[in-house]
Amino acid sequence: MIPTKRHLQFASGYFALGMIAEATEELALIPREDWANADVLEARIELHMAKREWTMVVGFGEQLARRHPENEHGWIGWAFALRELNRVEDAKVVLLEAESLHGEMCALVHYNLACYYCLLGEQVEAKKRLRIACKMDKQWKKAALDDEDLKAMWDDIAAMK
Numbered sequence: 001m002i003p004t005k006r007h008l009q010f011a012s013g014y015f016a017l018g019m020i021a022e023a024t025e026e027l028a029l030i031p032r033e034d035w036a037n038a039d040v041l042e043a044r045i046e047l048h049m050a051k052r053e054w055t056m057v058v059g060f061g062e063q064l065a066r067r068h069p070e071n072e073h074g075w076i077g078w079a080f081a082l083r084e085l086n087r088v089e090d091a092k093v094v095l096l097e098a099e100s101l102h103g104e105m106c107a108l109v110h111y112n113l114a115c116y117y118c119l120l121g122e123q124v125e126a127k128k129r130l131r132i133a134c135k136m137d138k139q140w141k142k143a144a145l146d147d148e149d150l151k152a153m154w155d156d157i158a159a160m161k
Contacts, residue, residue, distance in 0.1 A: 001031075002029070004030050004031065004034040004037065004039075004040065005039075007026050007027065007029050007030045008027075008030075008039055008040065008043055010026045011023045011026040011027050011043055011047070012043070014026060015043075015046065015047065015050070020047070020050060020051060023047055024047060027040070027043060027044060027047060036063070036067055038064060038067070038068040038071050041060050041063055041064040041067070041068070041074065042064060042071070042073050042074075044056075044060045045057055045060045045061055045064065045073060045074070045077040048060065049077065049080075049081070052084075054081040054082075054084045054085050055081075055085070057077055057078070057080070057081035057084075058078055058081045058082060058085070060074075060077070061073075061074050061075070061076075061077035061078025061079075061080075061081055062074070062078050064077070064078075065078055065094075065098070069101055070101065072098065072101075072102040072106050072108075072109065075094060075095065075097070075098035075101075075102065075109070076095075076098070076106075076108055076109065076112065078094050079091040079092075079094040079095045079098070079112060079116075080112065082094060083112075083115070083116060083119075083149075088116050088119045088120055089116075089120065091112075091116050092113065092116040092117065092120065095109055095112055095113050095116065096113070099113070107132075107133040107134075107136035107137045107140060108133070110129045110130070110132040110133040110136070111129070111130065111133035111140050111143070111144070113125075113126075113129040114126045114127070114128075114129035114130035114133060114144070114150065115147060115149035115150055116149075117129060118149060118150050118152055118153055119149055121152075123152065123153055123156075126150070126153060127153065127156060127160075130144055130150070130153075130157065130160070131160070134160070141157065141160060144157045145157055145158060
């Protein structure tokens with residue numbers, strides 16, 4: 001029997017090569033008792049994101065966030081999938097919950113909150129969140145200038161110091 005760690009390594013290799021079907025097959029070989037493992041859930045999120053299967057990402061993301069709240073990937077994946085399903089308010093609520101755990105160290109939480117606030121027409125809060133993300137990592141400003149979710153604020157973002 002191949003250990004779960006090896007299945008994850010094989011799946012990751014297939015995924016890196018763009019061999020999605022093979023990665024899917026490899027993850028399917030993981031024993032049921034390991035399905036709640038954080039690394040397994042993270043791999044499933046990554047795979048279903050690549051396949052744009054947002055409902056699956058919501059399920060695995062929520063499961064990862066609830067079982068392993070210290071892992072920011074569950075929260076971020078869950079919220080992103082909700083946004084892709086046009087459930088922006090729900091995505092915002094998820095990341096606001098995640099903020100208490102990851103807000104001080106994860107710029108992506110604030111960046112995505114900026115996107116969600118902007119989409120909801122709450123530009124003041126969106127700018128605040130984007131400033132926090134950019135303070136944590138200056139590269140987010142460049143990303144923001146190409147992000148359609150933040151289009152309503154592109155002039156403000158360009159002027160941001």
